[in-house]
Amino acid sequence: MGRERQKREERFYLDKFLNAMMWSAEAIEQDECPDFIVTLEGRRIGLEATMFHSDATDANGRPRRAMEEDLNRLLEKLMKAVRGHRGLCGVHGYLKFRDFRLPRPQERAIFVHDLVNLSVAQRPERGDKRVLSLAEHSAAYPVSARYLTTLKLVNKGFDATWNHNLGVAFAGPSERDLPARVQEKVRKTKNYKTEHVDELWLLIVSGELLSQASRTISPEELNGWEDVTTPLNESLYDKAFLFQYMRDRVLEFDRSSGCWTIAQKGQP
Numbered sequence: 355m356g357r358e359r360q361k362r363e364e365r366f367y368l369d370k371f372l373n374a375m376m377w378s379a380e381a382i383e384q385d386e387c388p389d390f391i392v393t394l395e396g397r398r399i400g401l402e403a404t405m406f407h408s409d410a411t412d413a414n415g416r417p418r419r420a421m422e423e424d425l426n427r428l429l430e431k432l433m434k435a436v437r438g439h440r441g442l443c444g445v446h447g448y449l450k451f452r453d454f455r456l457p458r459p460q461e462r463a464i465f466v467h468d469l470v471n472l473s474v475a476q477r478p479e480r481g482d483k484r485v486l487s488l489a490e491h492s493a494a495y496p497v498s499a500r501y502l503t504t505l506k507l508v509n510k511g512f513d514a515t516w517n518h519n520l521g522v523a524f525a526g527p528s529e530r531d532l533p534a535r536v537q538e539k540v541r542k543t544k545n546y547k548t549e550h551v552d553e554l555w556l557l558i559v560s561g562e563l564l565s566q567a568s569r570t571i572s573p574e575e576l577n578g579w580e581d582v583t584t585p586l587n588e589s590l591y592d593k594a595f596l597f598q599y600m601r602d603r604v605l606e607f608d609r610s611s612g613c614w615t616i617a618q619k620g621q622p
Contacts, residue, residue, distance in 0.1 A: 364403040400551035441474040447516040450504040483508040533581040556594040573614040
């Protein structure tokens with residue numbers, strides 16, 4: 355993930371976190387080491403944000419997070435082509451990938467080009483849909499047929515969104531992912547500039563992608579994970595938060611008490 359895109363993602367989830375906690379920041383400054391300076395009721399909070407990603411791998415040992423990044427790049431390229439083609443205005447697509455495989459980088463341009471041409475040629479009328487078997491179009495569109503089994507097109511008449519079946523290919527974080535993420539961020543505090551902040555917080559986000567999604571974790575369970583609580587107790591972080599975005603749920607670790615609780619919304 356590029357640094358600029360990463361910072362946009364971090365800021366998006368920071369805003370969602372503040373909203374979930376019903377906190378109104380007087381100012382938010384983008385910084386480095388830590389990522390943000392957030393002013394809350396006159397206090398300057400140095401906040402380090404990190405995404406909770408899976409370290410799971412596929413059958414070939416390839417990290418699923420890397421697969422997800424490849425998928426995002428492919429979809430960005432496809433949606434740019436779809437939205438830039440008049441013939442596909444209002445057409446929604448659903449891609450069913452074969453064996454959860456993505457086109458190789460050198461095939462992406464051909465894959466997108468062929469998929470757009472096929473969609474234009476088979477474009478349904480307003481309010482209609484078409485389900486296309488790629489096997490029947492393999493002679494004209496061999497690259498698309500190599501990776502897709504089915505293409506469903508629906509003409510809804512408004513801005514197009516294209517979906518896919520790759521959600522089940524990506525697993526959420528496991529129990530070993532959180533300690534690794536916390537320990538990494540605790541080590542990073544050695545380089546932090548803390549003289550210009552009143553407190554230091556760590557924000558761990560379980561986001562909307564399936565490789566970021568986590569099951570419901572209780573404070574009692576987290577308190578039993580010494581490889582999470584011990585580093586936090588010995589760190590410079592005054593507080594740590596686990597923000598489960600899709601569950602609208604926030605857990606809070608306070609170093610003064612040394613334990614996790616369900617975060618109390620309202621007064622920071």
